[in-house]
Structures are given as structure tokens and as C-alpha cells.
Amino acid sequence: MSRIRLEIRIVPRPGLLDPEGKAIQSGLQSLNYTDIHEVRVGKILLIELDADSTQDAINQATSMCQRLLANPVTEDFLIKLHEDSENSE
Amino acid sequence: MSRIRLEIRIVPRPGLLDPEGKAIQSGLQSLNYTDIHEVRVGKILLIELDADSTQDAINQATSMCQRLLANPVTEDFLIKLHEDSENSE
Numbered sequence: 001m002s003r004i005r006l007e008i009r010i011v012p013r014p015g016l017l018d019p020e021g022k023a024i025q026s027g028l029q030s031l032n033y034t035d036i037h038e039v040r041v042g043k044i045l046l047i048e049l050d051a052d053s054t055q056d057a058i059n060q061a062t063s064m065c066q067r068l069l070a071n072p073v074t075e076d077f078l079i080k081l082h083e084d085s086e087n088s089e
Numbered sequence: 090m091s092r093i094r095l096e097i098r099i100v101p102r103p104g105l106l107d108p109e110g111k112a113i114q115s116g117l118q119s120l121n122y123t124d125i126h127e128v129r130v131g132k133i134l135l136i137e138l139d140a141d142s143t144q145d146a147i148n149q150a151t152s153m154c155q156r157l158l159a160n161p162v163t164e165d166f167l168i169k170l171h172e173d174s175e176n177s178e
Contacts, residue, residue: 003126009133024134027157033149035139037092044098044133045113050124060124064117 001050004057007082010070011042045069046082054081090139093146096171099159100131134158135171143170 012018018040025039047064051057061079070077101107107129114128136153140146150168159166 001124011133011135021134024158028153031153031156033138033153035090035149036136037139038135038137040135042133042135044100044131045110046100046127046129046131047125048127049122050126060122064120064122067120068116069113 001052004049004051004054005082006047006049006057006061007080008045008047008061008065008069009042009078009080010045010065010075012040012074013076016074042075090141093138093140093143094171095136095138095146095150096169097134097136097150097154097158098131098167098169099134099154099164101129102163102165105163131164
């Protein structure tokens, strides 16, 4: 078993209404960022788990998304290995 | 001007309490995913905007994060060019 860090992104499906994205877009426009065409907002989950292999970890995460984390009707998810690059700015 | 798609991640700083992450972790544990050590939850914003260059777009996004999108006390942000790879599963 080794400790593996995964990153799961869950974003609203293209074409579906995203009210949070619209709100952020209009907030940005009122701050004079007028060249914005679209904002979509999703979630990112950073998960640290023990697994036999990377593939095993990804399989577990896929099952977590299907069972709990993502809404299969409205959201898409994408699972990646997490590189340690979060500390910007 | 060209149309540029950026991806902005906003995640709670390491060490800070993340109650949403804790809630997800305990939800997963009650579904028998017992090998999870940590879950942290952040936001991902997919922004499509017009800019003179990639660097100009990234500069605009940095300023948006500093002025509106991220909380400088509790959150880190990371800006990347967005690759079109959202449609998994």
C-alpha cells in the first residue's frame, strides 16, 4: 500500500445553466473586466488515500464519484494524479 | 485579441480547517472507503476571455483573483491554460 494523492474535478456539464458562474461573471464585469465570455464554476477535491497502485486509487476515486461526489445528470468528473504545485502567489 | 480559456483553482491553504472536506471524508468513510487520509475541497473556475496574449490573460486572471475571486487570508490560487479534457466518463 502506498499513499497516493489524487485530484478530482467536478464541473457542470457543458450547456447546463451555471448560476454561480454567471454571478461571478457579472461580479467581474462590474469590476471592469469586460472581455469575459464565460465563467463556469466547479469543485476540485484533493484526496490523499492508501492504495495498492495508482490504478487502484483511480478506480476507487471513480467509484466515489459515481456513488457520492458527482451528480451523474448534471456534472462531469475527471480524475488525475495530483502534482504538488498548489502554492502559487 | 484572441479568445483564451483559463483554469483557475482556488484551494484552502494547507493547515487551515476545511469543514467541507471533512464532511466529504466522513461521508466516504460511511460508504466504506476507509483508506482516505485527507480530503480538501476547492473551487475550479473555467474562464473564457479575450486578451492580447496568453500572458495578458494570465495577468488579468491574477488581478481578478486578488480583487474578487480568492480570499488572500485563507486561500491559494493557481492559474493555468485550460486544455480541453473535461469530458471524462
